[in-house]
Amino acid sequence: MASLLEAVDLGLVRGGRDLFQQLSFEVGPGQLVQIEGVNGAGKTSLLRILAGLSRYGFSGRVIRHAPLMYLGHHSAVKGMLTPRENLAWHISGEGSYSPGEIDDALARVGLYGYEDVPSHALSAGQHRRVNLARLYLSRAPLWLLDEPFTAIDKGGVAELEALLVRHATAGNAVILTSHQSLSVSYPVAMLDLLTGLAA
């Protein structure tokens, strides 16, 4: 089983405190990994390190074997653009999507009928949903999701969970942070920042 991402001896020091040390793990196809930890434990920092966005205070090595998609705290949705434009001109440079694919993805996140509304007229939850629509378009095998359930309603959470399971089942991997436990009938590996990946 080829791994999609390897982390070797990760350590992180922030503000003079060791957040974690000698954290090593491997994430392979089919894995659904949830990062555990209290507020301030360094979950977001770890995700940013895994994505390659952050190096400050960091030691160790991250080896990425596959393209990844990272969804952070900020939705990266432009208020002056419509949801359709936001996806078509997305700055991640990941893919070129046909208008049909984009409309389909927006319909799946419940934004049917909102395709051409300026995004600043949408609610916070709808903003998140525009961002989540990228998951339906993504062809990246590895997803790094920071609190993907924030501001999403119950139905949306269930759909998102199903999507994550489908992604993992198809031989890809998901690493996410979340304060709520996933209610999925799929093995979720828990990654503790102090003790590492539980089997």
Place this chain on the structure above:
Amino acid sequence: MAPGALAFCSRILRRQLVLALRRPVDIGNPLLFFAMVVALFPLGLGPAPAALAGFAPGILWIIALLANLLTADNLFRGDFEDGSLEQLLLSPQPLYLSVLAYTLAQWLVTGLLLALVSPLFAVMLGLSASAIPVLMFSLLLGSAVLSLVGGIGAALTVGLKRGGMLIALLILPFYMPVLIFGSAAVQAVAGGMDASAHLAILGAMLCFAIALAPLAIGAALRISIDA
């Protein structure tokens, strides 16, 4: 399929231009600023046409430089605040070209427009008509350099809540050579001499800035996003 590098650049260019056109105030303000500062000089220096015409090349160039400085801070700020910049840095596309597309989009709605309307202001200050084509051309070349250098300052300060004053202190020294050769070109023509040497140096500065500034901007963005 990830788009090709050039397709991605044209996507960024289009995105930035649409964003700019949906906020026409941001495009109009630098032009209005230009007009108002031009109007200040006859009030401050006295309305003697000969004196104003003598100072006109320097005045026009300094205002263009300040107008550019005012807009530099906005280049990456919005995208930093809403998380778009993280996505850009993670993209599999060459950052050099993406950053170049950003600056090109910004130049099209600031420097280019400023250069195009500059004849109007030149006439207000009584600059001789023969110097106007060189004024426009020098502003076209020079403002592109200013946008690229300003991009470095914008990328370095984008992580700070209030980067305004710092960005001015950081990049004004690098604006100076552009000002020197830009206004000298216009002065030369107004004095009946040839400006091609000055314009050639401005062109060389532009080549230099296109080659190196995107690298500096990319590196600065990585630092800013890490903080």
